[in-house]
Amino acid sequence: MQAAAATKTVRTTCAYCGVGCGVLATPAVDGSVAIAGDPDHPANFGRLCSKGSALGETLGLEERLLQPQIGGVPATWDRALDMVAARFSEAVADHGPDSVAFYLSGQLLTEDYYVANKLMKGFIGSANIDTNSRLCMASAVTGHKRAFGADTVPGSYVDLEMADLVVLTGSNLAWCHPVLFQRLAAAKAARPQMQVVVIDPRRTATCEIADAHLAIAADGDVALFVGLLNALVKEGAIDRDYIERHTLGFSDAARAAQTMSVRKVAAETGLGEAEIGDFFELFVRSERVVTIYSQGVNQSCSGSDKVNAIINCHLATGRIGRPGMGPFSVTGQPNAMGGREVGGLSNMLAAHMALEDAADRARVQAFWRAPRIADHAGLKAVELFDAVADGRIKALWIAGTNPVVSMARSGQVERALARCPFVVVSEVIAKTDTAAFGDVLLPAAAWGEKNGTVTNSERRISRQRPFLACPGEARPDWAIFADVARRMGFEGFDYQTAAEIFDEHARLSAVENHGSRDFEIGGLSGLTEAEYDALAPIQWPVRARRDRQETRDSRFFAEGGFFHSDGRARFVVTDPPVAATLAGKLVLNTGRLRDHWHTMTRTGLSARLSAHIAEPFAELNPRDAANFGIKEADLVRVMSPQGEAIVRALITERQRLGSVFVPMHWTRRFAPSGRIGAVTHAARDPLSGQPALKTTKVTIKRFEAAWHAFAIMRARPDIDRLAGEVAYIAAARTQDGWRVELAGEAALADPAAFGQTLTGDPDAETVIYRDRKTGTARVAMFRNGRLLGALYLSRSPVEVSRNWAVMQLTLSEHDAGNRSRLLAGRGGADRPDPGATICACFSVGANQIAALVASGEATTVEAVGNALRAGTNCGSCRSEIKTIIDDVRLGLSA
Known part of the structure; x- marks a missing residue:
C-alpha cells in the first residue's frame, strides 16, 4: 500500500492525452485514491474519460521499480548514478559528444524535460536528444x-x-x-x-x-x-x-x-x-x-x-x-507541448529558439553559462536508433517511454539495444519490453508522486501536484538528470525543487524576447514556492506579471503578427504524394483504442480498462476478409518485410476496403505475438522525421491453429514461459484475476495438465469435460473448493461468454451446480451473462443494453444512460450503444 503525501483533495492534471484535463485526487487512509474531474479546470470543466476516471486503479506498487538496478541486481543510488555519469563521460571523451543520446517522453513533466535538454545540448554539447513525441x-x-x-x-x-x-x-x-x-x-x-x-x-x-x-x-x-x-x-x-x-x-x-x-x-x-x-x-x-x-x-x-x-x-x-x-x-501526450517549449526535440532549442540560428544559440548558451552548445541538429528518433544499431551511439538513456514496442520497426530497435554498449532506462515499471535491455535501471516517480507542469494542446500550462509519497527509492526525473550532471562535473544543476527549474525556464523564455518569439512565460518568473504550488491553469504567452490573471485574448494571428522576420505567414506549395501500388497487399493503419494508452504500462493495471477490448485485433473490411479467406474471430498473421504479428480478426464495414487497422498497445508482457510495431516500416517524412505509422504495406493470412483456448485464472500467467510453448497468447487483468486467449499449432495431448500448468498448481483438484470427436475440452481447477482457474479448448475460436466466465472468479466457492455451469461456459437465470463490456466507466455489457432495448424500456442512447448510466460519463461508448439499439430494433422489426 502506498503512503499518501496528502490526506485532502489535491488538484492535479491527467496523465494521458494532450487535452490536459484537471483532476481532483483524494487519497484515503486505506491507500486508495478517489478520482474526479476538476469542475474549475478550463480544459474539461469536470469531465473525465474512461482512462482518466480509472487513474486511481493504476497506482498500486505490485509492478513498480522501487530500487536502482545494475545488471538486474539491486544497487544503491550512488553506485548507479556514478556508473551512468562515468560511462557517459567516457563515451564523450573517447568518441565525442554525438556518441551519446537521450530518448525521452511526452509524459515527462516540463521541468524534467528542461533539465535533460540543458544537460545534453548545453553541457554535453550534442543535440542527440529526441522524444516519442517525434512519433505523434x-x-x-x-x-x-x-x-x-x-x-x-x-x-x-x-x-x-x-x-x-x-x-x-x-x-x-x-x-x-x-x-x-x-x-x-x-x-x-x-x-x-x-x-x-x-x-x-x-x-x-x-x-x-x-x-x-x-x-x-x-x-x-x-x-x-x-x-x-x-x-x-x-x-x-x-x-x-x-x-x-x-x-x-x-x-x-x-x-x-x-x-x-x-x-x-x-x-x-x-x-x-x-x-x-x-x-x-x-x-x-x-x-x-x-x-x-x-x-x-x-x-x-x-x-x-x-x-x-x-x-x-x-x-x-x-x-x-x-x-x-x-x-x-491536437497532441497525443500530456506534455508533448511542454517538451516542444524546452527544445525536447533534436532539431529545436529551448524556449522555441532555433538551433540553426547562431544568435539564438549564443543567447541560450550565455543564459545557461554552458561550456558549449550543440551547433547542429541531432538524430531524430528513427535515425537515433539506427545509430545505436550501427555503433555510432555508445551510451543511450531512455526515460519514460517504451520504444521496443512503440517505435517504428521495433524489431530493429530491440536488436539495436541488445548491441548498445551502455543503456540506461529510467522507469516506473520494473518489467517493460525496453527495461529488459537496461544495463542500469533507475526508479522514477510516477503520476501522483511527481511535481511540476504540463502544457496541453491549447497552450495551457497546468500543474501536476503530488498526492502520494514516492515509494521505495523512486525519485523525480529532473532530480536524476541533475544528479548525473553534477557527477559529470557540470555546474548549474543545483536544483532543490521543481519550482526553481520552472523559474529558470520562464526567465529564459523572456531573454531578449520583447514579443519577437511566440513562446514567453516571463510573467510567471519569480514565483515563490507557494505561488508555484498554487499556480492556476494558464495559456501562454504570459509576457508580464499582470497577464497571470489571463484576462487577455489568447489567440494568435487574427491581425497577422507572424514570427517570420518580416512578420508575414508563408503559403507552402504542397504536392500530393504518388499513390502507392498495393498489388494484393493492404495498407496497415495503427492507432489507439478508447480505454488503453500507449504500451499499457499504466492502463494495463486496470481491470476495468481491459474489459472493453482485451486482446489485439485486425479490423478488416468484409470483402478483404473474404478475399483472404478470413472469418470472424479467426487469428490472422499481419506480415511485412519488417516482421509479423498474430492478432484476432474483427470484420466490419467500418473499415475502408484495402486497409487494415491494428491497435498499437500490446506488448511482450501482455501479447508477445501482438506487437504491431514489429510490422511497421520506418519510412518517414523527410522534413519532420516523423514515421509513417499508418501506411505500411502488409499481407495477411489466416493463422492455422490446431487449437484455440480461453482461460480464466487468479494468478498472473507466466507469459514468458507460455510464449515459448504456444503461438498466440493475450492476457488481460480482471477484477479478481486474469483472462487469457491462447492458440497453438501442435495438438494438446493433455488439456488437464495444461490447465494445471496455467494455474501453477500441479496438485489442484481438476474437473474435466472432453469430447475427442469435436476436439472440445473444458477444465476447471480448484483448491479447497475455491476456483483457481478454468480452461476452455476448441479446434475453432472458443464460443464462451468471456465476461460471464470472468465473473466466476468473484465467487467464494463453487458447488456442484456452479461447477456444471462453469464447465458449460454459461450461467443460469440467476447469473445472466452481461455480454461484452461496452461502457468501461460503469461496467455495462452489450447483453444488458440489448435486453433493455428489447424490453422497450429504452430505445435511445439517452434512455439507456438513464437506466444503466452507460454513456453518461466519458461518452466514448455512445456510438456502440447506438449500434446495439439499431441492431436490436432492426431484429424486432424483421
Whole structure:
C-alpha cells in the first residue's frame, strides 16, 4: 500500500492525452485514491474519460521499480548514478559528444524535460536528444514553423464550440481525445446547425456526431486540401485583404492548386466527386471553421505537407486566430507541448529558439553559462536508433517511454539495444519490453508522486501536484538528470525543487524576447514556492506579471503578427504524394483504442480498462476478409518485410476496403505475438522525421491453429514461459484475476495438465469435460473448493461468454451446480451473462443494453444512460450503444 503525501483533495492534471484535463485526487487512509474531474479546470470543466476516471486503479506498487538496478541486481543510488555519469563521460571523451543520446517522453513533466535538454545540448554539447513525441506531432511542428515562423498553435478549445464547421481529419477524437469530443458533441447538441465533417479511412466512433464522413484513401489529405484551396479561389471565398497584408506566397500556392479539380481529387483520394463537392461547398460558405488534425495527418511521409495544405486554406480565407476559426493540432501526450517549449526535440532549442540560428544559440548558451552548445541538429528518433544499431551511439538513456514496442520497426530497435554498449532506462515499471535491455535501471516517480507542469494542446500550462509519497527509492526525473550532471562535473544543476527549474525556464523564455518569439512565460518568473504550488491553469504567452490573471485574448494571428522576420505567414506549395501500388497487399493503419494508452504500462493495471477490448485485433473490411479467406474471430498473421504479428480478426464495414487497422498497445508482457510495431516500416517524412505509422504495406493470412483456448485464472500467467510453448497468447487483468486467449499449432495431448500448468498448481483438484470427436475440452481447477482457474479448448475460436466466465472468479466457492455451469461456459437465470463490456466507466455489457432495448424500456442512447448510466460519463461508448439499439430494433422489426 502506498503512503499518501496528502490526506485532502489535491488538484492535479491527467496523465494521458494532450487535452490536459484537471483532476481532483483524494487519497484515503486505506491507500486508495478517489478520482474526479476538476469542475474549475478550463480544459474539461469536470469531465473525465474512461482512462482518466480509472487513474486511481493504476497506482498500486505490485509492478513498480522501487530500487536502482545494475545488471538486474539491486544497487544503491550512488553506485548507479556514478556508473551512468562515468560511462557517459567516457563515451564523450573517447568518441565525442554525438556518441551519446537521450530518448525521452511526452509524459515527462516540463521541468524534467528542461533539465535533460540543458544537460545534453548545453553541457554535453550534442543535440542527440529526441522524444516519442517525434512519433505523434513532429510534422505539425514543421508545418507550423514553415507557415508561421514558429511552432504556434493559434487557437483555443473554445473555438471548437464556437465554430459553424468543424473538420476532423486524421483524428478519432471520440477515442483519442474523449473530453474534447464531449465538448464538441455538447456544442453541436446546443447548436444543431453546427456541421461536423470527419475525414478518416475508418468509420470511427467520432462519426457518431458527424454530418459527413469522407472515407479517404491513405495519404489522400494533401490532394483533398489542395483541391479545397483551388475551390476557395474559384468561388471567390478568399480574403484578399488578409492575404496581402499578412502573407507571402499565395500566388504560387494558388497556381499550383489549379490542376487539382474535383475529378482529380476524387482520383487521388478514392472519394466520390459528389461528396468532395459537398465538402468544398460547406467549407466555402462556413465563415467560422476549425480544422482539427492529429496522428492521421502527422504520421505520414507527407505529414508536413498535409499540415501546410490545411493551413493554406485557413490563411487564404483569413479564418485564423478569430473566435471559432483556425487550424488546430491536437497532441497525443500530456506534455508533448511542454517538451516542444524546452527544445525536447533534436532539431529545436529551448524556449522555441532555433538551433540553426547562431544568435539564438549564443543567447541560450550565455543564459545557461554552458561550456558549449550543440551547433547542429541531432538524430531524430528513427535515425537515433539506427545509430545505436550501427555503433555510432555508445551510451543511450531512455526515460519514460517504451520504444521496443512503440517505435517504428521495433524489431530493429530491440536488436539495436541488445548491441548498445551502455543503456540506461529510467522507469516506473520494473518489467517493460525496453527495461529488459537496461544495463542500469533507475526508479522514477510516477503520476501522483511527481511535481511540476504540463502544457496541453491549447497552450495551457497546468500543474501536476503530488498526492502520494514516492515509494521505495523512486525519485523525480529532473532530480536524476541533475544528479548525473553534477557527477559529470557540470555546474548549474543545483536544483532543490521543481519550482526553481520552472523559474529558470520562464526567465529564459523572456531573454531578449520583447514579443519577437511566440513562446514567453516571463510573467510567471519569480514565483515563490507557494505561488508555484498554487499556480492556476494558464495559456501562454504570459509576457508580464499582470497577464497571470489571463484576462487577455489568447489567440494568435487574427491581425497577422507572424514570427517570420518580416512578420508575414508563408503559403507552402504542397504536392500530393504518388499513390502507392498495393498489388494484393493492404495498407496497415495503427492507432489507439478508447480505454488503453500507449504500451499499457499504466492502463494495463486496470481491470476495468481491459474489459472493453482485451486482446489485439485486425479490423478488416468484409470483402478483404473474404478475399483472404478470413472469418470472424479467426487469428490472422499481419506480415511485412519488417516482421509479423498474430492478432484476432474483427470484420466490419467500418473499415475502408484495402486497409487494415491494428491497435498499437500490446506488448511482450501482455501479447508477445501482438506487437504491431514489429510490422511497421520506418519510412518517414523527410522534413519532420516523423514515421509513417499508418501506411505500411502488409499481407495477411489466416493463422492455422490446431487449437484455440480461453482461460480464466487468479494468478498472473507466466507469459514468458507460455510464449515459448504456444503461438498466440493475450492476457488481460480482471477484477479478481486474469483472462487469457491462447492458440497453438501442435495438438494438446493433455488439456488437464495444461490447465494445471496455467494455474501453477500441479496438485489442484481438476474437473474435466472432453469430447475427442469435436476436439472440445473444458477444465476447471480448484483448491479447497475455491476456483483457481478454468480452461476452455476448441479446434475453432472458443464460443464462451468471456465476461460471464470472468465473473466466476468473484465467487467464494463453487458447488456442484456452479461447477456444471462453469464447465458449460454459461450461467443460469440467476447469473445472466452481461455480454461484452461496452461502457468501461460503469461496467455495462452489450447483453444488458440489448435486453433493455428489447424490453422497450429504452430505445435511445439517452434512455439507456438513464437506466444503466452507460454513456453518461466519458461518452466514448455512445456510438456502440447506438449500434446495439439499431441492431436490436432492426431484429424486432424483421
